[in-house]
Amino acid sequence: MMLPQIAFFFLSAVTLISAVMVITRRNAVHSIIWLIVTLFSVGGIFLTLHAEFLFAVQVILYVGGIMVLFLFVVMLVNLDVALKQAQFNRQWQVALVTAVVLMAELGYGIYRGHQGFTLAQVTAAPMSGGNTQAVGLALYQDYMLAVEIASVLLLVAMVGAVIMAKRKIE
Amino acid sequence: MIPTHYYLFLGAALFTIGVVGVLTRRNVIVILMSIELILNAVNINLVAFSRYFQAVDGQVFAIFVITDAAAEAAVGLGLIIALFRNKETVNADEIDLLKW
Numbered sequence: 001m002m003l004p005q006i007a008f009f010f011l012s013a014v015t016l017i018s019a020v021m022v023i024t025r026r027n028a029v030h031s032i033i034w035l036i037v038t039l040f041s042v043g044g045i046f047l048t049l050h051a052e053f054l055f056a057v058q059v060i061l062y063v064g065g066i067m068v069l070f071l072f073v074v075m076l077v078n079l080d081v082a083l084k085q086a087q088f089n090r091q092w093q094v095a096l097v098t099a100v101v102l103m104a105e106l107g108y109g110i111y112r113g114h115q116g117f118t119l120a121q122v123t124a125a126p127m128s129g130g131n132t133q134a135v136g137l138a139l140y141q142d143y144m145l146a147v148e149i150a151s152v153l154l155l156v157a158m159v160g161a162v163i164m165a166k167r168k169i170e
Numbered sequence: 171m172i173p174t175h176y177y178l179f180l181g182a183a184l185f186t187i188g189v190v191g192v193l194t195r196r197n198v199i200v201i202l203m204s205i206e207l208i209l210n211a212v213n214i215n216l217v218a219f220s221r222y223f224q225a226v227d228g229q230v231f232a233i234f235v236i237t238d239a240a241a242e243a244a245v246g247l248g249l250i251i252a253l254f255r256n257k258e259t260v261n262a263d264e265i266d267l268l269k270w
Contacts, residue, residue, distance in 0.1 A: 008172045012180050019184055019207055023191035028199050035203050042210045045180070048172070049221045051229050054213075061236055066206070066243045073247040074199060077254045082261060088194045089263050095193030099186050106182035114175035134226045135233070143230055150237045157241030164248030167255075 008048050014041040026087055028074050032067060039063050053132040177218035185211035196261045198253070202246050209239045 014037065021034040043058040139147055184207060191204025213232045220228025254260060 004172060008176065012176075015180065016183055016187065019187045022203055022207065023187060023195060023200065028197060031200055031203055035206065038207065039210065042184075042214060045177070045214055046217055049177070049217050051217050051220065051232075054217060054229050054232055057233060057236060061240060062206075066240055069243055069247055070199065070203065073250060076251060077199070077260055079197075079260065082197060082259070085196070085261065087196060089196050092194040096190060099190045099193065102189060103182065103186040106186070107179065110175050110178045110182060114173070114178075131226075131229075135229055138226045138230045139233070142227075146234065150234055153241055154237065157244045161244040161248035164245065165251045 004048060007044070011041045011044040011048065014038075015045065026083060028079055029071070032070050032074065035070075036063055036067050039067070051131060053135045174218050174222045177214055181211045181214040181218070183211075184208075184214065196263055198250050198260050198262050198265075199247075201262060202243065202250075205242070205246075206239060209235055 018034045018037040018041065022031050022038060025031045025034060039058060039062045043055045043063075046052075046055045046058060188204045188207035188211060191207065192201050195201055195204065213235055216228040216232045216235070218228075220226060220232075250260065253265065257265065259265070
């Protein structure tokens with residue numbers, strides 16, 4: 001096996017195992033730590049796909065921003081009572097069966113359709129200027145309106161979070 | 171060179187794990203984390219197809235998905251704080267005021 005294959009299978013195994021740990025841990029802080037492991041290895045998957053800018057965004061924004069937000073909320077919310085209660089709800093058997101069926105459907109669909117992807121031999125040279133320049137040009141030329149809409153969305157989310165977490169609304 | 175459908179299998183598996191988390195856990199914070207898992211599965215698919223088509227648009231879409239994840243996490247965690255202040259619980263099946 002070559003090095004890219006080894007890297008891909010290692011990162012996939014780390015991603016899936018830590019994702020399972022996220023949804024099975026009793027303590028929410030442990031779930032957050034495992035989710036950070038998952039996000040890092042998904043960033044590594046982005047690196048194997050030559051999306052270096054997205055790897056940086058993943059580490060800075062997800063691991064550095066969103067996960068700190070989660071940790072703060074877990075500290076603000078008193079979870080000692082919830083730790084002693086049942087962690088899974090009553091319909092978990094039905095949910096598990098449904099998810100297995102979903103996984104089988106997705107896997108069967110991809111397996112039957114993957115002949116369409118056999119052309120995926122990369123022959124073209126990488127874009128000049130690198131991945132970051134290509135993403136930046138696309139963001140600020142082709143997707144200018146979408147970037148503006150996303151900034152408005154972030155403003156709305158910020159105001160909404162402040163209003164939600166406020167103690168008293170006049 | 172890793173075939174594209176390997177990435178699609180990985181995305182499908184991660185998506186399924188996220189769905190299991192959303193459907194089975196009682197803790198609202200863990201449910202939000204499972205939603206983050208689902209969004210990451212979507213991102214893997216987008217970037218894999220971006221690589222496959224040799225176009226950068228998939229990565230731009232992945233950036234917008236990450237933006238949405240940030241907005242969703244901020245509003246969702248604000249909701250959890252407001253909920254905990256009113257009901258003293260983080261269990262999703264105890265929040266049943268609108269249930270008949």
